[in-house]
Amino acid sequence: MEKKDLKKIYHNSPAGPIIFTVLLFLMPVFISSNYIFTIFIMIGFYALVCNGMTMLTGFAGQISLGQATFYGIGAYSSAIVTGTYGLSPWIGMIAGMILGALIALIVGIPTFRLKGHYLALATLGFGIIVYTSFKEMKDLTGGSNGFFGIPTINLFGFEFNNDLRYFYLVWVFVMIGLIFSRNIIHSRIGRALRSIEGSEVASDAVGVNIMNYKLQAFMLSAMFASLSGSLLAHYVTFINPELFGAMTSIYFLLMVIIGGSSSIWGSIVGAATYVLLGEILKQLVPMFLPSAGGEFEIMFFGILLVVTLIYMPNGLYPQFEKLFSKFKKKKEKVQPPLQVGGDRVASGGENQ
Incomplete structure (x- = not known):
């Protein structure tokens, strides 16, 4: 097999997405716990939002x-379109994405x-x-009491009405989003965005339309968040404004920073880290601190953010890349030298 650079494998070829998709979609063969599926569904919701934020940030x-605002716009758009007017959830999702993009513009x-x-x-x-509007527009959104009766998604009569089916639905959207973002990153738009992030002055000097590209990235991130919010609404079938407050936006930004904002794969790593650590804290904190409230979780993730910024400013995903690269190099070192025509061929040359 021809030796390839690690970054080339995972960013310039489809090998990374294909391997990850196969492993992910084979998971239900070995796992049947609805609790595990619920966790991965939540990771998928957050990964979609963070994927769009990675393009922007x-x-x-x-x-x-x-971003929680666009997350909520998608959720309430789908809820109103389907629950109030009785239209298809797919129309609700499209309406939410369009509305999110227009507001971002x-x-x-x-x-x-x-x-x-x-x-x-x-x-x-x-x-x-917007959060205040969700609470005050009671006739439209249900106010603080929430919006009930959101229907589940169905496709040609196939209803996504259990955790296993919704697991597949959400992660199909996540993988499509990753492939879409990957193609953008390696296109002319992606090169323009990287130049803006590096230096706006230099980008402007070479003729990059900074305003235009920033708007495109912002609108794209809003569409990803709106899509995720729509999927959330049809999964839980009930939403209220508390799901879309300012703290949710801060948590989304935290996920992006922890996972690694320089790679689209960092969106999954950050979302998974947040959800899994959150579940672990819910189990462990009451055992050691019975009187601790929800503020403990906020404090923990605040500390994690500070530690990440100090010791891993590029996030967790680049660290995984480095570990894999070291493992691969060690594996290559222990391989026996190639035998050619009875002569041992070493890396530095050949024996005569």
Whole structure:
């Protein structure tokens, strides 16, 4: 087998996505626990949101603190379209994505004309406005009591009404999203986004339309978040505004940073780390700190974020790449030298 660079295997060829997809979709053959499927479904929801954020933060260099807003817009769009007007969930998902992209465009046009991290402040303020609207527009959203009676998704009569079926549905969307993002990253748009993240001055000097590309990345991240929110709504069949508050946006950003914002695979690593550690904390904290409340989880992830920024500023996924690379090199070293025509051929030359 021809020797290939690790980054080339996982970023420039389909080998990584294919191997991961095969392993993931074979998991139900060996596991039958609905609890495990629920965990992976939640990881899928968050990975979709973080995938879009990776395009915005890791490649365009822009920070958004309002992804939970688009997450909620997708959820409520699907809920209203299906629960109130009785239309197909697929129409609800498309409506949510279109609405999310339009709102991102409206917010982004004035924001990206400013310098610095104004997008973070604008999306944070906008998120608070939308969150308040979800609570106050009771006739449309159900207010603080929530929106009940959201139907499940069906496709040509096949209903996704249990955890196993929804596991496959969610991860099909996740893998399509990863492949889509991967193609963008290796296209002209991806190169333009990386140049903006590196230096806006240099990008502008070579003729890159900075405003246009930032808006595209922001709209794309909003569409990913809206799609994830729609899938969430049809899975739990009940939503309320508390699911889409400012802390949820902060958790999404935390996932991206912990997983690694420089790679689309970091979105899965970050989402999995957040969900799995959260489940572990729910089991362990009551055993050692019976009086601890939900604030302990916030404190733990805050500490984890600080440690990651200090010791692993590029996130966890690049560390996994380095470990795999070292393992591969060690494996190659222990292979016997190639025998050619009865002569031993060493790496430094051949014996005469």
